[in-house]
Amino acid sequence: MAVNLSxxxxxxxxxxxxxxxxxxxxRKLDMGEVIEDLDGVGEMGIEGRKREVEERGLPGIAVERGFRFLV
Structure with missing residues (x-):
């Protein structure tokens, strides 16, 4: 029972x-901030940034169209 409780x-x-x-x-998505520690667009360009966002779990197209996590 203790294991179940813990x-x-x-x-x-x-x-x-x-x-x-x-x-x-x-909240960060609402303010238009970049999620977590993504590098700036700089060298990578827009496509590189989209790929980086997708690798971290946020689909780039969905973010642009207003993607939000359900809570």
Missing amino acids: MSGVSILSGTILRFYLVSLN
Whole structure:
């Protein structure tokens, strides 16, 4: 029973942390900021930046069309 209780606590804590993280990412997307530590457009150009965004889990076209994480 203790294992079930501790795993439930870990799940609740993880879910709460994930929710706050996704809300902060949505806020950054609303303000037009680049997500996380993506390098500037500079050398890579627009296509390179889109590819970098897609590799980190955000589809470039969806971001341009208003993609938001569901919370």
